[in-house]
Amino acid sequence: MLDNLGAQNLSPAELRSAIRKGDYNRPTPGLASGYAQANLVILPKDLAFDFLLFCQRNPKPCPVLDVTEVGDPEPKFAAPGADLRTDLPRYRVYEYGQMVAEVTNITDYWRDDLVAFLLGCSFTFEEALLNAGVPVRHIEEGKNVPMFITGISCRQAGPFHGPLVVSMRPIPAHLVIRAVQVTSRYPAVHGAPVHIGQPELIGIKDLNRPDFGDAVTIYPGEVPVFWACGVTPQAVAMAAKPELMITHAPGHMFITDLRDQDLAVI
Incomplete structure (x- = not known):
């Protein structure tokens, strides 16, 4: 194995x-x-x-x-x-x-x-983040990325409806703009973040209890940054x-x- x-x-x-x-x-x-x-x-x-x-x-x-x-x-x-x-x-x-x-x-x-x-999948742009000097915590810790069901509704099509799921990566505050710039270049794999900071504003109550994946360490001075996630169809x-x-x-x-x-x- x-x-x-x-x-x-x-x-x-x-x-x-x-x-x-x-x-x-x-x-x-x-x-x-x-x-x-x-x-x-x-x-x-x-x-x-x-x-x-x-x-x-x-x-x-x-x-x-x-x-x-x-x-x-x-x-x-x-x-x-x-x-x-x-x-x-x-x-x-x-x-x-x-x-x-x-x-x-x-x-x-x-x-x-x-x-x-x-x-x-957002895993695709993680190499670009690392090359830009932006840490990717779940890779550092050997974990699965934390994913959360939000309070944001997707647009319905036929029978398909449900909430948006996001992945979260803690980013040092001074690198958040860089993370946005890097990931914006990859619209085919979720692109720029959908939300930065204040998880409660998108219906996330506890960053230590993801709905999918693993919790990761968030250090002082880091900001939780949220990207749209391809696990959304499972919530749908x-x-x-x-x-x-x-x-x-x-x-x-x-x-x-x-x-x-x-x-x-x-």
């Missing part, structure tokens, strides 16, 4: 192969440096258009990187040859809004009417209660072949 250190030197294809073989099943922050990571949402074809419309109306939490053909688990644009049934470390299966399973592959759940969406699944939705487990992303810099804007 690979640990994080052993996985850090692998290419995206090598990582996906290790995951497929069961050699890696941990969260993926800090892996595949230089390559984009992605959130996963899988739905029946009958719901796919409404979800695509939901993404179009909510581009901050749901920036679309790739959509598969009906019944085809291969993301031909983001990672040709990959298999979305096996190539993520961990998945969650929702039925009528209830999580019924967390598994390491979804071969037994796959159907010929399913469509998979890959959505941009619980609110909209579709017959079936399959997602990544929070923090256990799909590693694409897309380069970070190819997703950046000048």
Whole structure:
């Protein structure tokens, strides 16, 4: 079984192969440096258009990187040859809004009417933050990023509605503007923060009790900064209660072949 250190030197294809073989099943922050990571949402074809419309109306939490053909688990644009049934470390299966399973592959759940969406992930811009001298605490502490359900409602599309989920990174006060500048260059992976400081203003009561992921240390002089998060569809699944939705487990992303810099804007 690979640990994080052993996985850090692998290419995206090598990582996906290790995951497929069961050699890696941990969260993926800090892996595949230089390559984009992605959130996963899988739905029946009958719901796919409404979800695509939901993404179009909510581009901050749901920036679309790739959509598969009906019944085809291969993301031909983001990672040709990959298999979305096996190539993520961990998945969650929702039925009528209830999580019924967390598994390491979804071969037994796959159907010929399913469509998979890959959505941009903020793990992608973390290398750019580090290169700019901005610390990324959950990587420093070997944890999953903390994620919170907010009191902000997404724009509805068909049956899809629910709250915005955000990821939080504590940033030294003098580097907050730099963090905004760096991440603004990556609109395809959530872009600039949606909120800075005062978590109670967006419905977050306790930064030490995230809804997903792990709590991280916030040092004196640091400001909590919040980015829209691709776990939002999981909160939407619980609110909209579709017959079936399959997602990544929070923090256990799909590693694409897309380069970070190819997703950046000048």
